[in-house]
Structures are given as structure tokens and as C-alpha cells.
Amino acid sequence: MLAGRAPLSAFGPQSEQAYQAIEEAIATLVFRPGAAVSEAQIAEQVGFGRTPVREALQRLARERLVQVLPRRGIVITEIDPAAQLRLVLVRRELERLLAQLAARQADADQRAAFGEIAAGLAEVARTADDTAFLRLDRQLNLLVLAAAHNEFAAAAMGLLHGLSRRFWYRHGRRADGMLGETALAHARLAEAIAAGAAPGAASASDALMNHIERFTQAVRR
Numbered sequence: 001m002l003a004g005r006a007p008l009s010a011f012g013p014q015s016e017q018a019y020q021a022i023e024e025a026i027a028t029l030v031f032r033p034g035a036a037v038s039e040a041q042i043a044e045q046v047g048f049g050r051t052p053v054r055e056a057l058q059r060l061a062r063e064r065l066v067q068v069l070p071r072r073g074i075v076i077t078e079i080d081p082a083a084q085l086r087l088v089l090v091r092r093e094l095e096r097l098l099a100q101l102a103a104r105q106a107d108a109d110q111r112a113a114f115g116e117i118a119a120g121l122a123e124v125a126r127t128a129d130d131t132a133f134l135r136l137d138r139q140l141n142l143l144v145l146a147a148a149h150n151e152f153a154a155a156a157m158g159l160l161h162g163l164s165r166r167f168w169y170r171h172g173r174r175a176d177g178m179l180g181e182t183a184l185a186h187a188r189l190a191e192a193i194a195a196g197a198a199p200g201a202a203s204a205s206d207a208l209m210n211h212i213e214r215f216t217q218a219v220r221r
Contacts, residue, residue: 014048019056021046026065027134027165031076038073063162081220084167087160088216092209094157096202101148103193103201110147114194117143121187125180133183134165140190147193164212171219178215185211 022042025031030045043053057074060066067075106114117140124133141161145154172178185208192200 014052015055018046018048018052019059021048022053022056022060023065023162023165024134026060026076027162027169028131029166029169033076033078033166033170035076036073037076042074060162063159065162065166079167079170081167081216084163084216085213085220087163088209088213091157091160091164092206092213094153094160095209096205098144098148098150098153098157099189099193099201099205100198101150101153102144103196103198105149106147106193106196110143111194111196113143114140114147114190118187118190118194121183121190125183125187128179130169130179133179134169136183137165137186140186144193167216168212172215182211 022031025045031037031042039050039053039057042057043050046053048056057066057068061068064077067077069075102110102114117136120132120136121140124136138161141157145157148154168182172182185204189201189204189208192204
């Protein structure tokens with residue numbers, strides 16, 4: 001189930017499910033930037049035990065979404081537009097590479113999934129469902145990483161996705177027309193990969209990153 005408010009996956013280890021739940025809560029500002037929270041508060045919010053939550057927080061700390069501070073608990077990192085621009089510079093090159101690799105190497109099932117995600121994103125552009133967008137965006141990111149078959153690029157890119165999702169949720173969803181334009185830019189990328197068009201995927205990736213960079217610069221001003 002790719003479109004709409006799909007529930008988080010019921011499969012996989014609890015730490016992965018806890019990670020997805022906490023990452024979404026951070027990205028959607030349930031846990032506000034700069035807030036200090038305890039493991040117990042996070043566990044209660046997302047409905048998982050302390051061990052999977054602790055493992056998820058270690059991963060989120062590597063992704064710079066939280067800081068784990070001795071005797072102070074967990075601090076949700078602040079949103080910094082200047083840092084986000086530096087992130088975009090790195091993300092642009094990685095996104096283009098991964099898009100081309102995915103277009104060349106995706107199997108039939110993955111291409112079908114890219115097509116479904118593209119359709120879901122087109123629906124988001126019509127309905128302006130920001131939570132559905134975040135979930136489809138995450139599915140697209142993970143599918144690109146899987147289809148590209150490059151663990152080194154995937155590891156580097158994985159560190160950037162959460163920060164990018166949160167920045168968009170904080171600023172982009174409030175701008176008139178931004179959600180629709182952003183969803184369609186993601187849909188075009190998914191369509192190009194589904195079609196196996198590596199040059200088209202590279203162009204769609206560049207167009208998406210141009211859109212994101214322009215918006216980030218506007219927020220910084």
C-alpha cells in the first residue's frame with residue numbers, strides 16, 4: 001500500500017520499526033527542534049520498549065537528528081538553513097548517481113514499485129496530504145537505495161534523508177503550492193527510474209535538487 005496514510009510496516013525487527021516511528025515523529029515536528037526528551041518519553045510516544053528505542057536513537061544520532069547527552073537525555077537537533085544548504089550540495093551529487101544506478105539496475109518488481117510511488121505522489125499533488133507525501137518520499141528514497149545496489153552511496157545518502165524530510169516539513173508545507181510542486185518533482189524522478197531511463201533520471205534528479213536548493217536559499221534569507 002503505497003498511497004495515502006499507509007501504516008508503518010508491521011514487519012522487521014522492533015528496532016527498525018521504532019526507528020521509523022521516531023524518525024517520522026521528528027520529521028513531522030511531534031518532537032520539536034531543541035526539545036530535551038527522555039528515552040522513557042520517546043518510548044511512550046511511539047509505543048516501543050526501551051531497548052529498540054535506544055537502538056533507534058543511536059542510529060538517529062548518527063543521522064544528526066538527535067544528540068544523546070550524558071545526564072541530560074536526548075536533545076532534538078535544531079533546524080539550520082545554512083547547514084541545510086551545505087547538505088544540499090552533497091545530496092545533489094549522490095542523488096544523481098543513485099538515480100542513474102537505480103534506472104539501470106532496478107528489477108521488474110522494483111520498476112513496478114517506482115510506478116506505484118509515482119502515482120501516489122501525483123495523488124498527493126492533488127490532495128495536498130503532507131503526511132502521505134512524507135511516507136511516499138521515504139519509500140522512494142529507500143527504493144532508490146535498494147535498486148542502486150551500491151552500499152557506500154546508500155550509507156552516505158541515508159545520513160541525509162531525515163534532515164531533509166524535517167526541513168521540508170518545517171518550511172515547505174507552509175508555502176503556497178510548494179507541496180504540489182515538490183510532489184510532482186519527486187513523481188517525475190520515480191517515473192524516469194521506472195522507465196529505465198538513466199539520462200532522464202539524472203535530469204529529473206537535478207531538477208528536483210534545483211527546486212530544493214532554490215527553496216532552501218529562500219528560507220535562509
